Amino acid sequence: MTEKEYNQCVTEYADNVYRFILKSLRHKEDARDVVQSAFEKMWIHRANIDGAKSKEYLFTVAYHQMIDVLRKAKRVTLKDEFKEEARIHDRPLNNARQVLEKALAQLNETQRSLVLLKDYEGYSYEEIGQITGLSESQVKVYLHRARVQLKNYLVRPENVL
Structure with a gap:
């Protein structure tokens, strides 16, 4: 180069x-x-x-x-009083971007990375496999599972409203 x-x-x-x-x-x-x-x-x-x-x-x-x-x-590890769950939220979460970010946060690192590389960055399965060191079939399976998990999170009204 x-x-x-x-x-x-x-x-x-x-x-x-x-x-x-x-x-x-x-x-x-x-x-x-x-x-x-x-x-x-x-x-x-x-x-x-x-x-x-x-x-x-x-x-x-x-x-x-x-x-x-x-x-x-x-x-x-953070002490309990500093953890995110311990914070007081004074207004409901209704912003679409925040809902999507929270949904992505529910995924593990590998799943989140695959979703971001495929759906946000537009890489092919082969390219994602080369980046992450996974086979193309592993990428497809992990991505499918991540999307199912995202769907299950996003269809629950308490997560969106």
């Missing part, structure tokens, strides 16, 4: 990678750190990267770093 190809990759894919990571992590600073690290790793290994596969490489690296961040976050 040449310097020109790297700069073109940054221009074309930075927003897409950031959006994908932000939807998964739901924290702007962590998402920026992951994206920056992915581009840094890409720069370091640019001599070994085929320019035509730069998008796959970038998303793969960002995906794996996002999983690492999520695993680290799971090890940190």
Whole structure:
């Protein structure tokens, strides 16, 4: 990969990678750190990267770093008084975007990533498999299960109103 190809990759894919990571992590600073690290790793290994596969490489690296961040976050436990469930909500949740974000939050990391890559970013099953390290059939099965879980969550009136 040449310097020109790297700069073109940054221009074309930075927003897409950031959006994908932000939807998964739901924290702007962590998402920026992951994206920056992915581009840094890409720069370091640019001599070994085929320019035509730069998008796959970038998303793969960002995906794996996002999983690492999520695993680290799971090890940190918050006291009960600081947990999200303990907060008092003074108004009902009726915004469609918030409902969808809450529905996505119900999925595990793998399912959420697959839904975001397929339905938000528009990747093919094969590309998603290459990014996540899953086979194409695993991607289809996990994505189907995630969509069923989302549907079951979204059809309950108490979750939408």
